[in-house]
Amino acid sequence: MAKQIRPEEAVNMVKDGSSVMIGGFLGGAVPLKMIDQLADSKIKDITLITIGAGYRGGGVDIGKLILNRQIKKIICSHVGTDPNLINQIVNNEIEMDLTPMGTFVERVRAGGAGLGAVVTPVGLGTEVEEFAEKIFVDGQPFLLHKPIRAEIAIVKAYRADTLGNLQYSGIYNSNPVMATAADIVIAEVDEIVGIGDIIPEQVGTPGIYVDYIVQGHSSKKRQEIYEELWISTNKL
Amino acid sequence: MSKDYIAQRIGKEFKNGMYANLGIGIPTLSADYIPEGVEVFLQSENGALLFGPKPQRGKSNPDLSNAGTEPITMLPGGSLFDINASFAMIRGGHIDMTVLGALEVDQHGNLASWKIPGKCLSGMGGAMDLLYGCKKVIAALTHTDKYGHSKIKKQCTLPLTGAHVVDMIITEKGVFSVSEDGLILEELAPGITADEIIRFTEADITNIDDWKVK
Numbered sequence: 001m002a003k004q005i006r007p008e009e010a011v012n013m014v015k016d017g018s019s020v021m022i023g024g025f026l027g028g029a030v031p032l033k034m035i036d037q038l039a040d041s042k043i044k045d046i047t048l049i050t051i052g053a054g055y056r057g058g059g060v061d062i063g064k065l066i067l068n069r070q071i072k073k074i075i076c077s078h079v080g081t082d083p084n085l086i087n088q089i090v091n092n093e094i095e096m097d098l099t100p101m102g103t104f105v106e107r108v109r110a111g112g113a114g115l116g117a118v119v120t121p122v123g124l125g126t127e128v129e130e131f132a133e134k135i136f137v138d139g140q141p142f143l144l145h146k147p148i149r150a151e152i153a154i155v156k157a158y159r160a161d162t163l164g165n166l167q168y169s170g171i172y173n174s175n176p177v178m179a180t181a182a183d184i185v186i187a188e189v190d191e192i193v194g195i196g197d198i199i200p201e202q203v204g205t206p207g208i209y210v211d212y213i214v215q216g217h218s219s220k221k222r223q224e225i226y227e228e229l230w231i232s233t234n235k236l
Numbered sequence: 237m238s239k240d241y242i243a244q245r246i247g248k249e250f251k252n253g254m255y256a257n258l259g260i261g262i263p264t265l266s267a268d269y270i271p272e273g274v275e276v277f278l279q280s281e282n283g284a285l286l287f288g289p290k291p292q293r294g295k296s297n298p299d300l301s302n303a304g305t306e307p308i309t310m311l312p313g314g315s316l317f318d319i320n321a322s323f324a325m326i327r328g329g330h331i332d333m334t335v336l337g338a339l340e341v342d343q344h345g346n347l348a349s350w351k352i353p354g355k356c357l358s359g360m361g362g363a364m365d366l367l368y369g370c371k372k373v374i375a376a377l378t379h380t381d382k383y384g385h386s387k388i389k390k391q392c393t394l395p396l397t398g399a400h401v402v403d404m405i406i407t408e409k410g411v412f413s414v415s416e417d418g419l420i421l422e423e424l425a426p427g428i429t430a431d432e433i434i435r436f437t438e439a440d441i442t443n444i445d446d447w448k449v450k
Contacts, residue, residue: 025303026282026305028282028301029299052361055305056304076359077359077361077362078358080358080361090357100361100362100363100365101281101319101323101361102324102362102364102365103364103365105320106323109320122327124368124399125396125399125400126397126398126399127351127396128360128364169299170298170299170300171280171284171300172317173282173318174319175318176318177318204318223296223297227294227296230296230306230307231293235305235306236290236291236296
């Protein structure tokens with residue numbers, strides 16, 4: 001059973017120094033309302049675990065947390081879209097743990113699935129070898145990476161029922177895997193529906209993973225937000 | 237425009253029924269040059285297969301965007317999946333071809349794109365996975381930097397995104413394939429001479445003599 005709470009209540013679960021996973025990808029499929037709550041809070045020293053920086057140019061979605069200097073460490077695979085983030089990393093204001101994207105998402109999966117490590121050939125012959133242990137399996141070299149977990153994961157889905165089952169629409173992105181890898185999982189959704197309204201075949205994240213549900217922007221409102229964003233940045 | 241030429245030339249590499257992933261920038265532009273009658277299944281690493289062109293204004297879906305967060309549409313027969321499935325697809329060797337930009341490539345098939353120490357940092361994103369897992373790797377880049385220096389090196393000087401991974405290099409001056417012995421010039425761009433290739437290329441080109449006007 002997942003509990004429905006208001007975004008203002010949900011944000012109180014994040015404390016100074018918390019590790020927080022945020023689902024989505026460069027501003028797409030992100031929990032906009034909860035990010036705004038975080039940005040409006042005074043919470044600081046967050047370890048942010050996310051695929052990459054926010055929407056291109058910075059200052060949008062998770063870019064707001066960077067502008068507010070609320071982030072102490074970022075665990076991700078890409079920072080190139082946010083110049084503010086790059087500046088803070090270069091100035092040693094934000095510590096960075098960088099792994100290739102496919103490795104990053106498997107580290108999160110390992111964290112949620114009770115696995116001890118990710119063993120992958122990706123990154124061999126590159127600087128990634130400097131921060132991963134090289135091991136051999138049947139004589140073949142691989143890089144060993146540790147799992148990632150967070151205290152809190154904030155994911156974005158299309159709908160939730162009151163059991164916490166989540167249905168996705170469009171690109172699910174990193175949301176399903178992040179919902180498995182945190183002590184507390186908060187799902188921001190466009191709609192909250194009754195038990196049975198999401199049929200089993202439509203469940204993308206089973207309710208067992210989800211602790212709290214937050215009503216986000218409606219689908220219509222999000223359509224307006226993204227349409228405006230894309231038009232203002234010459235993407236549409 | 238050299239970028240348009242590169243994108244256009246990449247277009248010729250698409251074969252019918254191919255699954256392909258296109259990087260941000262010039263590679264993405266090349267989708268406009270997929271030849272008539274050739275069906276290509278485009279994959280986006282954020283979790284989509286068989287996506288199509290941008291939607292009309294007013295028709296965009298906030299949940300449908302490519303790896304550059306540009307709005308996309310899904311074509312009939314397309315599919316959506318989570319990012320772990322997407323990278324399993326990439327790393328597991330299921331994608332036929334990827335086209336990626338680069339800061340430098342070299343005659344050993346090395347590619348550098350994610351970091352200029354002390355100057356620029358972007359992170360590797362999905363590029364390392366794509367370079368490792370895709371069956372054919374095309375590096376698409378302008379031949380020289382803004383100072384006129386060759387980006388086609390004997391040996392990359394920047395941190396690598398992938399070692400011994402590039403199969404083909406497409407620039408505004410020509411097309412090269414990477415072999416055990418070095419680069420092979422496959423094609424000169426219109427109006428480009430072998431002398432010009434020699435002047436603007438640091439890498440050794442094994443067959444350059446064959447291209448010189450006798």
